[in-house]
Amino acid sequence: MDLLTNILGAIATIILAFVVGMSYGGIVRKITARVHNRLGPPWYQNFIDAYKLFGKTTAIHHGWMQIMGPAFLMVSSVVTLMFVPVLNNGGWFTNLNFKGDLIFLLYLMVFGPLGMALGAGQTGNPNSAIGVTRGLSQMVGFEIPWVMALVALMIQFNTTTITGLMDVQQMSGTWLMFSSPFAFIAAVLAMLGMFRYSPFDIVGAPTELASGPVSENGGKFLFTMMSSGSIFSFVKLTLYVDLFMGGADNLIILLIKTFSIYMIPVLYGIVSPRYRTEQAIRFFWGWPLFFGILAILYAAIF
Amino acid sequence: MINDKNSQKIVDIIQNWARKHSIWVLAYGTGCGAIEIPPTMTSRYDAERLGVRGAATPRQADVLLVTGYLTTKTLKRVIRVYEQMQDPKFVIGFGSCTINGGMYYDSYNTIKLLDKYLPVDVYINGCMPRPEAVLAGFGKLQEIIAEGRANGAQKYKDNLEWYKANQKKIIPSLLTTDYNW
Known part of the structure; x- marks a missing residue:
């Protein structure tokens, strides 16, 4: 009985993350369009795109690692989702939580992109290789x-x-973004790179790299990547809300909080052009690193 | 149950609806027509509200937009691009040059009728077609996708010998690949 509840809870969490992540993606497209003074696609456009991609045939075969790449991404997103509590006080299903899961999470969040890097490497497309090197360099930048x-x-x-x-x-009743402000600033600046909106969209730059690592993937591969990306963005936003904004007591508050924190990279991205790789890394090793060191000093001294 | 004819029809209707509202375009900008694509996509005409957006590579694209004339040199590349695309795929011939050669009607190194080499679903005529005409072309494509009549890719598979023979007439060095659909 307990096992059954756990499995059902996991499935419900995945569906929630998928629906919320996809809708957020659509809303972001709408907001981007409004900033560009366009009408924009409807908010459910991402669902239509995903369904269409799923309905396409996939006659691409570069080897098994290419097929494993999107699967790695999906597995990494879903497992990460299992470790992040959705609501406070076990208000949603508590999927997997154990001592030290924050350290485990740090490793796990890198796993998907690394698998994708292997998969993209096997396609043999030069754009994929350049995209992978850029992505890993950027990751070295914002992970610190x-x-x-x-x-x-x-x-x-x-x-x-x-x-x-x-x-x-x-x-204590205060959010961590107020009781350890420097850590919050460092984490938010790192988030700009994590979400890969402009100016940090150097990985999948469509006009420059032909969408980078995913350039040889169409149809169902792209569907897997799109849905795992949506799930992963929900995971990251929920993690930020859990860590810095006091979690959420119910789903409505969760949606409000995640959406408001999602607007930081999105709105910064809409009005920004693209960085070059070395500029992006220099950005992350500048002020974000400074605030990171300040956060550790603050934590150690006070 | 799943495989009987009526349920297949329902699945087709839903899938055609999704295809109709999510058209990812690979603009093959060989000719002057490519200059009409940016105004179509940006704020004045905003094709994204119809679900039309650009795709970066042929693997991700649904529609190949051949904008303008094709020289014998670029025809080779456009055939490769078309064959890299995944089913279901559609072709839009853009501008007079793809219909009858347009202003290049007597040129020695451009092709005159695109339909002899690749199966075209929709033509947009004009030299240049304005963004309104491009949007009308996308509307026509959406219409025939919804009705299930956009079967250019199937035509290409069925008449592969004819298409390949035509292509070889223009490009003698065309390496034909083995297909196992």
Whole structure:
């Protein structure tokens, strides 16, 4: 019985993440269009795109690793989703939580892009290879302030679980974005790179690299990547809300909080042109790194 | 149950509806027609509200938009691009040059009728067709997709010998690949 509840809970969480992530993607397209003074596609356009991609035939075969690449992405997104609590106090299904899951999460979030890098490498497309090198360089850039922010939180509150950090916020009544502000700033600056909107869309730059690592993938491969990307963006937003904004008591509050924090990379991205790779890395190793170090000092001293 | 004819019909209707509202275009900008694509996509005419958006590579695209004349040199590339696209795929011939050669009607190195080499679903005529005409062309394509009449790719498979013979007449060095559809 317990196992059955767990499995059903996992499936419900995946469906929630898929629907919310896809809708957010559509709303972002609409917002982008409004900023460009266009009418824009309807908010459910991403669902139509996904359904159409799923209905396409896929007669591409470059080897098994290419097929495994999107699967790696999907598995990584779903497993990451299982570790992030959706609501406070077990309000949603508690899927998988254990001591030290924040450290495990740091490793897990890199797993999908690495698998995708292997898959893209096998397609033999030069655009994919350039996209992979750019993506991994950018990841080296934004992972450092991100890890520093999380380590600062772990030092400050003596816990390595996400639920532990959520309990701290429940108990004290203040969000962590106020009680450890430097970690929040570092994490938000790292988030700009994590979501890969402009100016950090150097990986899949459509006109420059022909969409980079995914350039040889069409049809069902693209559907898998699109849906795993949607799930992963929901995971990241929920993680930010859990860590810095005091979690959420019900789904409506979760949606409001995740959407408002999602607007930071989106709105910054709409009005920005694209960085070159070295500019992006220089950005992340500048102020975000400074705030990361400040966060650790703040956590260690106070 | 799933395989009987009526349920297949319902699935087709839903799929055609999705295809109609999500058209990813690979603009093959060989000719002057490519200059009409940016105004079609940007704020004045905004093709994205109809679900039309650009695709970066042939693998992801649904529609091949051949904008303008094709020289014998570019025909080779456009055939390769078309064959890399995944089913279901459609071709739009853009501008007079794809219909009868247009202003290049007596040129020695451009092809005159695109339909002899690739199966064209919709033509947009004019030299140049304005963005309104391009949107009308997309509307026509949506119409025939919804009715299930946009079967150019099937025509290409059925008459492969004829198409290949025509292509070889223009490009003697065309390497034909083995197909196992």
